[in-house]
Amino acid sequence: MRLDAAIAWGSRALSESSDSAKLDAELLLAELLQCSRAQLIAHAERFLTGAELAHYQHFIARRKQGEPLAYLTGHKEFWSLDLRVTPATLIPRPETELLVERTLALFPNDERRRSIADLGTGSGAVALALSQERPAWEVYATDQSTAALAVAQQNAVHLGLERVRFFQGSWCAALPALLFDAIVSNPPYLSESEWQGCQKELHFEPVSALVSGEEGLHDLSELVHGAKKYLRPGAYLLLEHGWEQGPALRKLLREEAYQEVCSYHDLAGRERVTSGRWAI
Ligand SMILES: C[S@@+](CC[C@H](N)C(=O)[O-])C[C@H]1O[C@@H](n2cnc3c(N)ncnc32)[C@H](O)[C@@H]1O
Known part of the structure; x- marks a missing residue:
């Protein structure tokens, strides 16, 4: 043919x-x-x-x-980085670039050696993009999944971004005992019913990367609570979330005494990233 x-x-x-x-x-x-x-x-x-x-x-x-194209080709572009992806990793989404953009915007033209953590790094997308843009930063990337972490580490080597450090474990418990300038995460945030009802393609991706309890807020709430011990005074927590979860997440952040709580919109005009500042 x-x-x-x-x-x-x-x-x-x-x-x-x-x-x-x-x-x-x-x-x-x-x-x-x-x-x-x-x-x-x-x-x-x-x-x-x-x-x-x-x-x-x-x-x-x-x-x-219905198998996603990126799993068939084995790679996906994110922030102009060509990332390897496997069925152990979420396929990075364009809307997650907002998390990178907002983190960079907090520290414009920054050449200081800051400590930044990306929790639930998957293919390494966010951590590697941040490291690419801010070579002076010490970027720490974690995931509970050892299989995803292995792919993220391969991506770091392939892209020449080996200075990113990887740790396995659940959310903040995986981090070394340090205080960070910013902790960022795109955690699972779908409710169980949203996941049941969503398109077939999504069911090829790891459920542990997508679903977070009945309401979809379980992991976001754990991050809001757990990150406080790992943030320097004045440091930032930035979280990606579902487009209808902004109000609930802002409430959670304020209840946990974060300040300057605000949400940012993605290109579709939907609230997609919310941040708060710890102990200013
Ligand atoms: C929505 S995916 C995001 C992946 C990547 N950051 C991205 O944006 O493409 C969520 C990630 O969190 C990880 N994860 C789920 N539960 C976790 C936990 N308790 N601790 C650490 N990572 C977890 C999953 O393995 C998955 O890689």
């Missing part, structure tokens, strides 16, 4: 299961042939070998079952 025919066949096969069927087909074929989408078009008349076609058909079948 020629490349152009393969793309047309793949698009048709995915048309009912994906909103971006042609793009998915092109990206899967480009991954398989280790080339760019532009090269696929430029070499449209090239024929796939039997092995390549079989591999491509297998990719398309898996995608048709």
Whole structure:
């Protein structure tokens, strides 16, 4: 089969299961042939070998079952970093870039050696983006999942960001006994019923990365409480959350005596990150 025919066949096969069927087909074929989408078009008349076609058909079948594209290609871009992802890691989302942006905005043009922690780092997305932008910072990244942490460490090596330090364990308990300038996290925040009702693709991602008790607030509340012992006076806690959880999270932060509590909107105009300042 020629490349152009393969793309047309793949698009048709995915048309009912994906909103971006042609793009998915092109990206899967480009991954398989280790080339760019532009090269696929430029070499449209090239024929796939039997092995390549079989591999491509297998990719398309898996995608048709709802398996996320990033798990098939094995990588995902976040903050212009090409990150390896596996089914042990959440696929980093564009809205999480807001957590990076807000953290950087707290310390503009900063060349000081600050201690920053990213709790529940998954593929390492947030910690690696922060380390890339602020080379002087000492960035600590933790996760409860050893499998996710192994992927994050590989990403650090691959991106030349080995100065990020990784620790396994539950939330703040994983951290060394230090006081931090900022603790950031994108924890699980879906309620069990939200997760049950959500699209098939999400069910390929680790449930431990997504679901947080009946209301979705269990881990956010644990972080708000636990982080206080690890924050310097005047330091910040920044948390990503569900778009309807802003009011509940602001209340939790104020009840735990955080100050300057405020929420930030993502590109869709939804409250997505809330921060508070400890012991000013
Ligand atoms: C929503 S994912 C975020 C991953 C990554 N920070 C990102 O934004 O792409 C939540 C992460 O928290 C981790 N996690 C869940 N419960 C945890 C706990 N009790 N302690 C530490 N990490 C936990 C999961 O393994 C997962 O990697």
